[in-house]
Amino acid sequence: MPATRDRTAAVIVAAGRGLRAGGDEPKQWQSLAGRPVLAHAVAAFTDFARVLVVLHPDDMARGVTELGGHVTLVAGGATRAGSVRNALEVLDGSDLDHVLIHDGARPLVPRALIDRVLAALGRAAAPALAVTDALWRGEDGGVDGAVARDGLYRAQTPQGFALADILAAHRAGSASAADDVEVARTAGMHVAIVAGAEENIKITWPEDFVRAERLMGKNMDVRLGNGYDVHAFCDGDHVTLCGVRIAHERGLLGHSDADVGMHALTDAIYGALADGDIGRHFPPSDTQWKGAASEIFLAHAAGRARARGFAISNADVTLICEAPKVGPHAGAMKAELARIMGIEVDRVSVKATTSERLGFTGRKEGIAAIATATLVKS
Numbered sequence: 001m002p003a004t005r006d007r008t009a010a011v012i013v014a015a016g017r018g019l020r021a022g023g024d025e026p027k028q029w030q031s032l033a034g035r036p037v038l039a040h041a042v043a044a045f046t047d048f049a050r051v052l053v054v055l056h057p058d059d060m061a062r063g064v065t066e067l068g069g070h071v072t073l074v075a076g077g078a079t080r081a082g083s084v085r086n087a088l089e090v091l092d093g094s095d096l097d098h099v100l101i102h103d104g105a106r107p108l109v110p111r112a113l114i115d116r117v118l119a120a121l122g123r124a125a126a127p128a129l130a131v132t133d134a135l136w137r138g139e140d141g142g143v144d145g146a147v148a149r150d151g152l153y154r155a156q157t158p159q160g161f162a163l164a165d166i167l168a169a170h171r172a173g174s175a176s177a178a179d180d181v182e183v184a185r186t187a188g189m190h191v192a193i194v195a196g197a198e199e200n201i202k203i204t205w206p207e208d209f210v211r212a213e214r215l216m217g218k219n220m221d222v223r224l225g226n227g228y229d230v231h232a233f234c235d236g237d238h239v240t241l242c243g244v245r246i247a248h249e250r251g252l253l254g255h256s257d258a259d260v261g262m263h264a265l266t267d268a269i270y271g272a273l274a275d276g277d278i279g280r281h282f283p284p285s286d287t288q289w290k291g292a293a294s295e296i297f298l299a300h301a302a303g304r305a306r307a308r309g310f311a312i313s314n315a316d317v318t319l320i321c322e323a324p325k326v327g328p329h330a331g332a333m334k335a336e337l338a339r340i341m342g343i344e345v346d347r348v349s350v351k352a353t354t355s356e357r358l359g360f361t362g363r364k365e366g367i368a369a370i371a372t373a374t375l376v377k378s
Contacts, residue, residue, distance in 0.1 A: 003098040003121040003160065010045035010158070011087040014038050014104025015056045015076025022206040028104045029062070030209065033216055036066055037203055040107030044114065045158075046070065049096055053104070054083045081177045085170040092167060099166060101180050102158035105203040108215055114158060116194040121160040124189045126181050127196035128153035155179060156196040165189060221377040223310065225272030227264035232366040239367070241319060241326065242350055243295060243336035248324045252367065255284040259294035261317045261350070264371035265337065266294070268315070269301035272375045273308065295340050302341040310375040312343050319352040320361050320368040326352035 018027030028038040038053070045051050051071045055063045063073045074090055076083035084101055091099065098121055102109065117125050131154060135147035159180045161169075166180060169187035177183045181191050199215050201208060236251015242261040252258035267277045278297050282289045305312060315337065319326050326333075333350040341348075355362040 002119045004118065005048045007096055008048055008098040008100060008118065009050040009052060009091055009096050010048040011084060011099055011101045012042055012045065012051065012053045012104045013080060013083055013101065015054050015083045018105065020204055021208065027203050032107055032209060033213055037107045038104045039066060041102060041104045041109065042067060042071060044109045044111065045102070052087045052090060054087050079175045081170065081173065081175045081183060084180060088167040088170055091163060096163055098160060099163045100158035100160045103202055106157055106200055107203065108199045108201060108212060109158065110197050110199065113197045113200060117158055117160045120192045120194045123162045123165050124160065124184045125192040125194055126159035127156040127194050129156065129196040129198065153193065155181065156200050223272035223375040225268040225270065225373045227267030227271060227371040229260045229263040229267065230366060230368045231258045231260045233364065239324065242317060242333035243340065244329050244332045246324050246329055256289055256292045257294055260367050260369040261319050262294040262298050264369040265315055265317050265373060266297045266301045268371040268373035269305055272373050273305060275304060298340045305375055309377045312341050312347065313374040313376045314347045315341065315371065315373045316349040317369060317371045320355055321352065322354050322357065322362060322364050
């Protein structure tokens with residue numbers, strides 16, 4: 001069974017001094033797109049059961065300030081292996097099954113790479129990229145010979161392990177090991193290789209900051225969409241708003257279930273994709289959509305976003321009406337919209353306002369809704 005985030009810890013190693021990267025401070029604390037390099041690396045693992053950040057003893061106070069209270073700070077050792085062992089010892093006796101160990105100087109680790117490591121993780125798995133360039137051995141500034149590249153890989157992190165196994169391996173291993181895969185293999189563990197990612201660079205030289213910022217700008221695609229919908233009141237005993245049925249003295253008139261909030265949000269997602277609107281995908285002239293649940297429309301829009309590589313970063317819906325009261329139902333509405341879109345509830349906002357008794361909503365002739373959706377591809 002693959003490892004899961006709720007049973008896995010993440011250890012971010014950032015206790016080194018990073019002198020080759022230049023600057024007035026260690027590379028993990030230098031700014032990248034307005035945040036410390038280390039903060040970017042930590043952000044990739046915030047949904048893991050525990051996140052431990054290993055820092056140089058001189059950096060512990062700064063770690064509290066920069067990283068907040070959402071991580072456990074661990075003082076590093078004299079070597080990288082010693083630093084990792086310090087973090088693993090903190091996890092000893094916990095109820096977690098696995099650990100991912102990541103370099104704090106790799107700020108652009110993709111979520112898909114982390115998922116690949118978790119999926120392959122039995123006792124040990126690590127990402128790597130096959131060497132494709134010709135390899136030379138150099139001496140005195142010149143080429144001294146060629147090196148066969150068959151079967152050679154460029155190692156990356158995070159490297160994943162069964163927690164008990166890698167802790168035992170570190171306790172028995174050498175403090176001079178280059179990485180945790182070396183520690184694991186010395187202990188006799190088989191390490192599965194999964195596909196790495198070119199953008200998962202390790203900040204080492206001054207020019208790497210420029211390269212990383214270029215990658216961040218190149219890969220980031222942010223889309224914003226707006227939606228607006230109106231439905232008139234008609235005879236009935238309830239309304240459906242953002243997927244929640246609410247008892248009311250009147251109903252809403254529409255070809256489907258007339259969920260004005262969900263329609264506006266669906267159109268916001270389509271708009272962010274430059275993909276038309278509900279009427280284009282679900283024509284009102286088509287009788288099969290008569291009385292249809294609007295969940296169908298929203299799920300379709302969210303699915304089209306995912307198919308194109310976008311995540312729904314947030315969604316905001318405002319219902320405009322004099323009645324019914326939305327506030328008591330807002331939590332249930334948020335949960336329902338989040339479920340349909342497949343995102344966290346805290347990325348969804350539902351609120352309501354009146355029009356101060358002005359216009360058709362003020363005269364209680366119907367309900368309007370506006371919505372905004374942000375899509376992000378990284």
